[in-house]
Amino acid sequence: MRAPELRGRGWLNTGGKNLTLADLRGKVVVLDFWTFCCINCLHVLDELRPLEERFGDAVVVIGVHSPKFEHERDPVALAAAVERYGVHHPVVDDGDMHLWQQYAAKAWPTLAVIDPTGYLVASMAGEGHAEGLSRLIEELITKHEADGTLHRGTGPYVPPAAAETLLRFPGKAIELPDGHLLVSDSARHSLAELSADGESLVRRFGSGERGEPFNEPQGLLLLPAEVAARVGYDVLVADTVNHQLRGLHLTTGEITLVAGSGKPWRSAADGPQEALAADLSSPWDLAWFDDKVIIAMAGIHELWWFDPSAGTVGVYAGTTVESLRDGPIPDVWMAQPSGLSVGGDRLWIADSETSALRWIEAGVLHTAVGQGLFDFGHVDGPAKEALLQHPLGVAALPDGSVLVADTYNGAIRRFDPVTDEVSTVDSGLNEPSDIVVTEAGDVIVVESSAHRMTRLAPGVVKTVTGERHRTERPPSVVAPGALSLDVIFTPAPGQKLDTQFGPSTRLEVSASPPELLLDGAGVTTDLSRALVINPSVPKGILQVVAQAATCDVDVEFAACHLTRQDWGVPIVVSPDGPSRLPLILRGVDEN
CATH class of the missing domain: 2.120.10.30 (TolB, C-terminal domain)
Structure with missing residues (x-):
């Protein structure tokens, strides 16, 4: 189908120009539907960065900001978020959710791919699509270069003027033993030690460049003195976008990697793990509780524990389902825990x-x-x-x-x-x-x-x-009674479903309120599920978590990939509603 026109309340990172699809003709266009509160959306920003660098003269990424919270509808707040998270591509303000509806998005984040002739050729929800998206882009570039419909050249991104302030979007802070304040200067990818008044810079830790060694750091924790003496560092740092924890020795300024492989979490592991080998997911804050470090693992809606002395980590509370459910830990639901205090x-x-x-x-x-x-x-x-x-x-x-x-x-x-x-x-x-x-x-x-x-x-x-x-x-209208839930997933070019370690797919379904579902809740390995919707419950939220494992084909050292999405789908029950609910995990037009 022809891609719907790009209309919004305004544009950022274009030098004041409102872009149209005609302006982008000849480029592969990737629309990134995001909202700046969403940790999974922030993950996708990081997945897109290397693709923008690699295919910069043939691909244009457009951020479509479709807000969840009322505050996110504020254009000033959106402009701040675009700077805060280092968004280096044009962003259209979809404050009224017009483009969200035109492109039939049902989840944050969602990616839509438009070919150089203006046709919508793919849609994919969630994170973990970088490799598949790269292959799709390569195919589109090859085809349209041969057809003469690809036009390489500079894209429409216009960087804003740099700002000069002592701090730039600081995230978290702690008091040090001498009364100074240590602040995670997140947008400057460093830690700033300030005087007790919080206004004078004493010293800075880190290069200030993304990833060297920090990448948008957040939470800080001053370890108990006896623990610090044992492990050789005083402060633990949640290095959020690097998906790692680092230790800081205050006297020497030495920074040490103490947890996290650097790869984002994709699947659960049983029991404690060796900290440096473990995949973490956007650790956002830290606290010392119950004789261990507790990590607010915002990226997967859990709390984890970390033992600095043993060098091990594990799950403390949460199941990765993004919602609100109390009870005995760990079998509870959270949604992007971001702050801790004891x-x-x-x-x-x-x-x-x-x-x-x-x-x-x-x-x-x-x-x-x-x-x-x-x-x-x-x-x-x-x-x-x-x-x-x-x-x-x-x-x-x-x-x-x-x-x-x-x-x-x-x-x-x-x-x-x-x-x-x-x-x-x-x-x-x-x-x-x-x-x-x-x-x-x-x-x-x-x-x-x-x-x-x-x-x-x-x-x-x-x-x-x-x-x-x-x-x-916009809610999905469904019929009461029997409802077919179908999660659509097409492996990326050059990949196939990976069954070498068991079933390649997993589907978990629950509802809020629970009585919305008369049947069909639980976990199966099939991406389709027969549900029964309670006719006496007029509306609610279907919580759907789907994942699919794929691997490369015809490659000597095949890589494995995991695609995952957590949907909270608002539904309205109506006798006139359809009896099928499709959700796209990854769909590609094969024509």
Whole structure:
């Protein structure tokens, strides 16, 4: 089919020009449907970078930003995110989800490929498509170069002017023993040690270049002194985009790799693993709890543990399903945990994609504030009614209460476990991402999009009754009763399904509310499933996790690949709805 025209509210990284498909004729165009809260979307940005470099004169990547949260509809916030994450291609602001619907996207992220003559030739959801996409691009380049329809040359990307600030999108911070602050200067790929006032640079760790040795670092943890003496480093760093943990020796400045193979996680392993061989996935924050390091493994919606002395890692809580479910760990659901703090016997968690504040105590996960993946807002009052919006940081206070960096509301919120009430301590901040409570009792906020550390002034705690929001993704209408769920997957060129270690595919289905599904929940190895939809439940979310393993064909040393996607599909039950729900994991037009 002809690719729908590219229409949006505005464009970034084009020098002010609104692009059309006619402007891109003669190029292979890759549309990347993303939203800047989504960790899987950030993974795809990293997968696309080497393809952009390799095929730069023949391929144009266009980011289509289709927002989930209300804050993400703000063009200023979008422009900041494009800089924060180093997006070096044009981005169209799809604030009204027009292109999302035109291209029938059902998940973040989704890739769509348009050939040089303007035809849509492939669609693929999720991450892990880099190798298959590369082969498809090679085929399209070969064909259209032979046909004379490929036009090589400079693309439409126009870089914005560089900004000069002391910090650039800082992520997390800790207080050092001498009272200085150590800050992960994420967009500058380094750590900055600041004076106690948070305004003067003392020294910097890392080259400042992406990947050398840091790549958008986030969480920091000052290890207990006896542990630091044993392992030879003082601070543990979540090197987020490198999918690794690094140790920093404060006296010498030496930086040591201590965990993570550098490859992103693709499949589960049984039991503890040797830390340096383990595949991690966007570690975002760190805490010392229960005599071990706990890692907020945002990329796969889990918490992991790390033993610095033994050099081992393993799963602590979560099943990789992206949703909200409490209970005994590890069999719980989380959604991009991004902030950790310890208060007494509790490990507090900012669970960003469910806009939730949660905690673990005595091996059980609880939710203090938060209602699910698609409900958010700025509402104070009783915890069961209160709403947050994509919080990234949390800090336990000595009195037992908890402060939350309510990032997309631009606020610092307070939860009181005694009264079970939520209040607003400060607002008008620019994407606060972490909170440091110093030994002296001062509260310092990492105000990420303002590129600074902000000291929280004592003030009057207020109650905010703001708007309640729900993500308005176009729902899929389905019929009650029998429903055929089909996940469509076509191996990439030069690949086949890999069955050498057992079944090559896996499908896990659940629902929210659970009673939406009368039959068909659970895990099978077939990508098609017969479901039974409850006619008495008018709407809900189908949670579908699909993966497919492939390997190269006709190659002496064949590489293996794993494609995976986690869908949360809003559905509306109607007698007139179809009895089949197709989801594209990877689909290619063979014509």
